[in-house]
Amino acid sequence: MLTVKPLSPALGAEVTGVDLNQALDETTVHRIEDALDEHLVVVLPGQTLTPQAFTAFARRWGRPEPHVIDQFHHPEDADILILSNVRRGDRPVGLEDAGSYFHTDYSYLDVPARCTMLHAIQMPASGINLGTTFANQRQAYDDLDAGMKRKLDGLIGRHHYGNRDNLDETTRTVASPLNQDQKARLNWVRHPIVRTHPRTGRKTLYSVSGSSFGIEGMDDAEAVTLLDQLKVHATQPKYLYQHPYRVGDVVIWDNCCLLHQAPLPDRTTARTLWRITVKDKGPTLAA
Numbered sequence: 001m002l003t004v005k006p007l008s009p010a011l012g013a014e015v016t017g018v019d020l021n022q023a024l025d026e027t028t029v030h031r032i033e034d035a036l037d038e039h040l041v042v043v044l045p046g047q048t049l050t051p052q053a054f055t056a057f058a059r060r061w062g063r064p065e066p067h068v069i070d071q072f073h074h075p076e077d078a079d080i081l082i083l084s085n086v087r088r089g090d091r092p093v094g095l096e097d098a099g100s101y102f103h104t105d106y107s108y109l110d111v112p113a114r115c116t117m118l119h120a121i122q123m124p125a126s127g128i129n130l131g132t133t134f135a136n137q138r139q140a141y142d143d144l145d146a147g148m149k150r151k152l153d154g155l156i157g158r159h160h161y162g163n164r165d166n167l168d169e170t171t172r173t174v175a176s177p178l179n180q181d182q183k184a185r186l187n188w189v190r191h192p193i194v195r196t197h198p199r200t201g202r203k204t205l206y207s208v209s210g211s212s213f214g215i216e217g218m219d220d221a222e223a224v225t226l227l228d229q230l231k232v233h234a235t236q237p238k239y240l241y242q243h244p245y246r247v248g249d250v251v252i253w254d255n256c257c258l259l260h261q262a263p264l265p266d267r268t269t270a271r272t273l274w275r276i277t278v279k280d281k282g283p284t285l286a287a
């Protein structure tokens with residue numbers, strides 16, 4: 001029997017009573033989608049998925065898009081990006097440091113991510129098992145005063161791959177470095193600072209940290225000051241939940257209404273997750 005149990009006052013719910021290896025009926029998928037719409041992060045514990053089963057489940061939610069960092073795609077399925085600190089000889093088997101600053105996935109693309117799914121494969125013992133921290137941007141928007149809501153109404157953010165706060169590729173909190181080919185595939189894109197969720201119709205702050213480098217019609221210094229002010233507001237502890245991954249967890253998060261920040265993993269204990277990113281249906285702005 002499918003059960004939904006909230007994980008924190010800020011966001012998140014655990015969904016039990018579902019085996020993702022089974023062919024799920026429409027009703028079950030809709031119930032998980034509804035839980036995601038309400039709680040923004042859904043955790044399905046105790047799953048044991050093959051790459052094929054994980055991808056088949058993800059396709060029920062939309063179109064997976066392989067990550068631009070193509071050297072760490074899963075050998076059996078390119079829709080899966082391997083996140084790992086494990087090395088074979090001197091070669092890493094996956095992407096080690098990824099998104100260790102507040103951001104939302106694929107906001108540097110014209111059609112961003114609807115949701116991201118992680119399947120925890122190997123995890124360190126508890127205590128050093130720090131998980132992803134999520135920040136509820138829907139609540140952060142709701143809590144803005146009326147004057148700020150008016151000011152943000154209609155503003156368009158200018159986005160590019162990267163971490164606005166750190167562009168130094170020698171550090172671990174930069175956006176994962178790209179090679180020249182990968183960089184050449186990416187352009188500036190536009191998204192509203194306040195998005196309306198395509199399913200719930202609720203407003204949310206969108207990507208005020210990470211890929212947002214400017215605001216149309218504003219000089220960059222003024223824009224960054226405003227974006228930084230919004231980021232400080234939107235990442236207050238009252239909006240946060242950190243999920244400690246357990247082996248077997250499948251974690252799904254909504255990229256429209258959240259910022260998230262990955263931990264910098266301890267390098268002495270193996271930690272591997274598989275990631276699939278499912279795209280939105282279309283761009284956030286009309287052409």
Ligand SMILES: [Fe+2]
Binds near residue numbers: 098099103104105260
């Ligand atoms: Fe991310």
